[in-house]
Amino acid sequence: xxxxxxxxxxxxxxxxxxxxxxxxxxxxxxxxxxxxxxxxxxxxxxxxxxxxxxxxxxxxxxxxxxxxxxxxxxxxxxxxxxxxxxxxxxxxxxxxxxxxxxxxxxxxxxxxxxxxxxxxxxxxxxxxxxxxxxxxxxxxxxxxxxxxxxxxxxxxxxxxxxxxxxxxxxxxxxxxxxxxxxxxxxxxxxxxxxxxxxxxxxxxxxxxxxxxxxxx
Numbered sequence: 001x002x003x004x005x006x007x008x009x010x011x012x013x014x015x016x017x018x019x020x021x022x023x024x025x026x027x028x029x030x031x032x033x034x035x036x037x038x039x040x041x042x043x044x045x046x047x048x049x050x051x052x053x054x055x056x057x058x059x060x061x062x063x064x065x066x067x068x069x070x071x072x073x074x075x076x077x078x079x080x081x082x083x084x085x086x087x088x089x090x091x092x093x094x095x096x097x098x099x100x101x102x103x104x105x106x107x108x109x110x111x112x113x114x115x116x117x118x119x120x121x122x123x124x125x126x127x128x129x130x131x132x133x134x135x136x137x138x139x140x141x142x143x144x145x146x147x148x149x150x151x152x153x154x155x156x157x158x159x160x161x162x163x164x165x166x167x168x169x170x171x172x173x174x175x176x177x178x179x180x181x182x183x184x185x186x187x188x189x190x191x192x193x194x195x196x197x198x199x200x201x202x203x204x205x206x207x208x209x210x211x212x213x214x215x216x
Contacts, residue, residue, distance in 0.1 A: 004030075005212070008087045009079065015047070016060070018069050023111075024126050028195065030110035031060040032133060033076065033145065036086055037102040047074065050147040051104035053212075055086060055155040056193075059107045062114035085193045087202065089098040089208055098214040106133050106145050108158050116186055120163040134170040142174060151175075153215065156182035160189035166184055174182040181211045 017033040037046045065075030079087070084105050093100040110131050113119040129135040133142050146152060154175045158168060168188035182190040183204065193204055 003088055003091070005079075005084055005168070008084050011038060011091070012036055012079075012087050013041075013043065014077045014079050014083060015043065015074055016065060017047070017061060018065050018075060018112075018196055019072045019073045019110075022095070022129065023128055023131055029064075029112045030092050030131060031063050031112055032073075032106070032110050032141075033104070034060070034063070034105035035085070035103065036079075036083060036090070038090075041102055044074065046102060048144075049074075050150060050204060051102045051152050052100045052151045053054070053102075053155055054088075054104045054106060054146055054178075055193075056104055056175065057082070058116075058158045058161070059105050059109040059119055060112045063112055072185075082192070082194045084170065085205070088204055089108075089193070089212075092209045093204060093212045096209055098215070100212065104145060104152070106142075108132060108134065108164060108171055112128060116161065123163065123167070134167065134174050146175070146178065151178040153179040153212075156180060156184070156190035157193050158190055159192040160185070164189075179215060181208060183207055 010055045013191055016031050017036045018031050020027055021030055035046050063077060066078055067180060069075040090100040090103060109119065109123065110124060110133065112118060130137060133145065158164060165188055173189050183189045191204065196206065
């Protein structure tokens with residue numbers, strides 16, 4: 001199976017759930033979920049299904065819908081390079097004998113802010129945490145996203161930025177009972193799937209496949 005972008009798009013579908021909310025006195029674009037799944041998996045059933053893996057990232061960045069979202073906010077979404085990396089992880093896990101066909105991506109923050117500095121500034125000034133799926137007010141939504149009473153394995157991959165420490169701490173606490181994957185130097189930071197160097201991207205994939213394959 002080709003691992004280039006075209007081959008990955010032929011193998012996987014990507015849908016995001018988009019919404020708008022008034023935060024800090026301004027209407028902002030957000031995305032609460034992203035579903036990456038093999039085309040053999042039915043849609044919209046995948047939106048409510050238990051995912052094979054739940055990846056927790058920093059925020060949706062510049063993600064945007066390709067079509068007008070439906071009444072529940074869902075739309076097909078053009079993958080970015082990080083999501084292609086997660087598709088590669090799924091295929092390599094399958095080659096290692098693990099059935100990873102559906103990855104759900106959730107975030108420390110739902111804010112669709114492509115520039116990290118702008119996100120950090122917003123987070124420092126927002127008194128309202130509804131933009132985070134890890135807010136206490138969104139506990140039922142998070143419980144469902146993680147797989148309900150049978151939680152999915154969780155890939156912690158939100159990066160190492162110290163500005164995320166408070167939110168990352170909440171995510172660590174909320175996923176403590178799950179099988180956890182990820183690369184950390186200790187503390188609450190976990191390495192992003194797509195570091196700048198190609199060799200480190202490859203090493204991340206190899207390390208994650210090793211962690212998945214070693215699960216009981």
